[in-house]
């Protein structure tokens with residue numbers, strides 16, 4: 066007998082993507098019993114599906130993103146991992162991690178994975194997927210990447226001394242100003258290290274950090290030690306961000322946080338959509354500051370993403386640029402005009 070589940074998300078509006086909290090309804094499915102001509106109509110209450118990428122099993126909520134072409138997705142993630150030169154001394158940020166696919170498929174090649182995802186169901190899935198597959202060195206954070214990227218980089222990479230220096234730097238001041246302008250939150254850099262170890266959220270209430278048994282991690286030596294999260298910085302030598310954002314791309318605050326943290330040396334994008342615009346901001350050498358706000362009378366609304374990226378560059382704090390190293394298209398959607406693109410930036 067084949068078991069099916071049909072779920073419909075009820076959303077009335079002009080958007081083509083329903084909000085995550087739109088109600089889900091089960092649709093009756095006609096099934097045919099083996100050795101029988103008759104059809105039975107049933108409604109299944111199973112709200113999740115299961116799929117495999119490589120030898121890992123994934124449990125997926127109805128509102129969570131999951132690549133449909135799992136064989137090609139496996140190749141895409143593995144290619145990203147190869148280019149990132151992963152090893153036990155690697156701390157991997159899986160930005161826009163969905164159900165944890167990239168981080169979990171690469172977890173056995175790195176010291177630690179920190180996944181960031183705004184869809185709470187997907188974050189629960191990621192946590193569950195780590196458990197199903199016996200993976201202990203991944204943490205998943207439920208938040209918008211633009212709200213937490215800067216604070217996470219500080220939390221995981223900076224020594225307390227560096228944090229003090231940073232807090233005096235103009236780059237940090239600017240970021241805080243920008244965060245304030247955008248109504249986002251900044252996390253106290255000197256957050257309680259024990260909180261960090263226990264995987265408790267140091268963010269505002271809407272954020273949620275989940276991690277698999279901290280005890281497991283400490284025993285395996287794959288995560289932080291009793292010294293607290295600030296000791297993790299020196300422990301990891303290769304800091305990599307793999308970003309797989311939606312078509313609208315990464316928020317400029319995330320780009321700025323990644324570009325201005327000097328310890329992040331490799332950036333891999335798995336999404337071609339706004340890659341050009343992001344690469345402009347990540348790879349253009351710092352320029353002397355020009356007057357802010359002069360766009361020579363050009364309307365912001367008519368500007369391309371690349372044009373906007375060039376404008377934002379003018380307020381990018383002085384920082385070492387990345388350089389584009391290589392890119393490869395991966396055809397996840399054969400016979401359609403869409404395809405994914407892996408691109409490696411390094412510095």
Ligand SMILES: C[S@@+](CC[C@H](N)C(=O)[O-])C[C@H]1O[C@@H](n2cnc3c(N)ncnc32)[C@H](O)[C@@H]1O
Nearest residue numbers: 130161162163166182183184209210309310311
């Ligand atoms: C293209 S999917 C990639 C998911 C995952 N990496 C994978 O391959 O299965 C993009 C993901 O980004 C998440 N997302 C969108 N905007 C976000 C934001 N501002 N911060 C964090 N996650 C975001 C979406 O919920 C979605 O899960």
